[in-house]
Amino acid sequence: MNLTSHAEIPVITEDMLRRLDVPGPRYTSYPTADRFVEAFAVEQYCQALAARATGAGTVGGAQPLSIYVHIPFCESVCYYCACNKVITRHHERATEYLDALEQEIALHVERLGRGQSVSQLHFGGGTPTFLSDAELARLMGALRAAFQIGAGAEVSIEVDPRTVTAERLKHLAELGFNRLSFGVQDIDPDVQQAVHRVQSLQSVKDLMAAARELGFQSTNVDLIYGLPRQTPESLANTVREIAALRPDRIALYAYAHLPQRFKPQRRIDEQTLPKAEAKLSMLSQAIAGFISHGYNYIGMDHFALPEDSLAAAKRQGRLHRNFQGYSTQPDCDLIGLGVSAIGRVGPTYSQNAKTLPEYYDALRHGQLPVVRGLALTRDDLLRRAVIMALMCQGRVEFESIELAHLVDMRRYFASEFEQLGPLQQLGLIEIEPGAIQVTPLGWYFVRAVAMVFDRHLQADRARERFSRII
Structure with a gap:
């Protein structure tokens, strides 16, 4: 359907x-991740890696890997955010984090062997573009030295438009990134003020144009509905403006207001949040709006232009879903690198320590930082x-x-x-x-x-x- x-x-x-x-x-x-248990920890994760390395349970060799790298740092807090993040303007903190990531990569190489094939690599956060050009180059160098990132691999990064320029996008292309995901959320100034994320529509337009000129295979725009001060009319304007930019994919997420779990959300005035009926109107109007601009509705929160690989996968019954949402990648093992990162190896899920001190401490002791997970x-x-x-x-x-x-x-x-x-x-x-x-x-x-x-x-x-x- x-x-x-x-x-x-x-x-x-x-x-x-x-x-x-x-x-x-x-x-x-x-x-779901809330079912992970501490009884599944580093020992069980290492057993799963060993089973992959020896080919246990596989026919015709192991599938290529997917790799997710979590960069937790952000310069400022967005009030809606439910991600695992560290708010800091001290960019020197990235050095210690990169040291730890390189050690975590090396521990995986010890267990899997060097040169494992990778078909998908994704940098998420936080704000991955918190890292400098030199730091991003260092990290990509470490990954390429450890893994075999295929010529046709999907290499993507989440981009905060406030932290990049056309020149930085050029550097990302030179590093091998071929897909960009721009975090826009909403273009309405009142909504942006309410969630503490102010950025101009023109800056997004300029970056989208630069990305096309640089030859990125795909651009994605992330939006959120249900934000404070948002109305069906204001979101309809955001839908029109973003659809006019023709990103290859659009993700429209429902805002989940859970202030008891996510401290930044306590800064949001609940009285300014749209009611359920208004949120439904936003969703239905957004679906209608994107479809009228030629997008296919992939499902739940994703849209894609008909010629995009995600739309083709939906038509052909090849669509998959992983921790980053809908994907064209086949069901494959996922290595999660970085604080709080989630992985999947064989019939197991695993998650790294959620705090930097705990993450660093495990690696200082020469251990992978997995602290919980699940054997299915x-x-x-x-x-x-x-x-x-x-x-x-x-x-x-x-x-x-x-x-x-x-x-x-x-x-x-x-x-x-x-x-x-x-x-x-x-x-x-x-x-x-x-x-x-x-x-x-x-x-x-x-x-x-x-x-x-x-x-x-x-x-x-x-x-x-x-x-x-x-």
């Missing part, structure tokens, strides 16, 4: 919104396959799941099929003899459909740790 025209955008009633706009995971993984059970793997099929393709084919996991779908998920009944009555899904199909209406609430198959969530109902679906 693929929304491609304004006429296909469904109408959502207030009653439906009240029933379905509940907290729930974004399912960049299953089980057979049930976890089965449910992950179902949830990712829903989130990526909007369709679960029973036969493919049954052959891969040796189960009878209707028997194994008997209670889940009962819970799907009301969602079918609401028009979110269609249950066919051999498949579950998400409808155009269901794409708005695809997380609610996936939640039915989340055994952990169904068991404890402790959902307030998650953002709301709309």
Whole structure:
């Protein structure tokens, strides 16, 4: 299912919104990161790396790696931010961090061997462009010395438009980055003031033009709806202006206001946050707006131009979802480098220490800084396959799941099929003899459909740790 025209955008009633706009995971993984346990630590992670190195459980050799590098530093705080970050204007702090990253890379080389093939490399944060040109060159040099980054690899970096110039973009291109993700969030001055992130639209336009001239394969713009002082009208203007810039991809995230978990959000006046009905209007208008400008709605929070590889992957059933969101990359092992970084190796997830002192201390003792994680059970793997099929393709084919996991779908998920009944009555899904199909209406609430198959969530109902679906 693929929304491609304004006429296909469904109408959502207030009653439906009240029933379905509940907290729930974004399912960049299953089980979700809140299920990680400290019983899974560095020893278990090293065992997973050893299994990959020896080829245990693989057929025809290991798939290329994906690598995520977390750069936590930011010069100033954005009030909406829920990322793991360190606010500082002391750029000299990057030196110690790069020393630690190089040691973490070396520890992985010890266990995996030098020259592991890499098909995807992503720098996130924080603000990766907090690093100077020389520091970025140093880090890329360390990664290239340790891994074999393929000629066709996707090499991307998150960019704060306030921290780069056209000259810096040129340097990024020279280092091998071929994809840029610009954090814009909103172009309205009042909203920018409310979230402490002021930047001009002209600066974004200039950087987008420079990126095209430099030959970057893809540009992405990140936006957020549901921010303080934001209205359907102001967001509609942001949608028009950004769509006119023709970025290859657009990510439109729902703001999750969780001040009890994220301290910077306490600086936001809750009275200025839009209500659920306004947020729904923003989402539906944004989807309509981007579609009218020629974008394909990929799902949940992503849009892409029809010729972009993400749109092609959606059409061809090759879409995947990982800790960075929707991706064209096949299901592959992910090495997470840096403070708080999450990785996935074989049937395991792992996460590094969340604070710099703890991260540094582990590496000083010659240990990988993994402090928690999870070894997936057979049930976890089965449910992950179902949830990712829903989130990526909007369709679960029973036969493919049954052959891969040796189960009878209707028997194994008997209670889940009962819970799907009301969602079918609401028009979110269609249950066919051999498949579950998400409808155009269901794409708005695809997380609610996936939640039915989340055994952990169904068991404890402790959902307030998650953002709301709309």
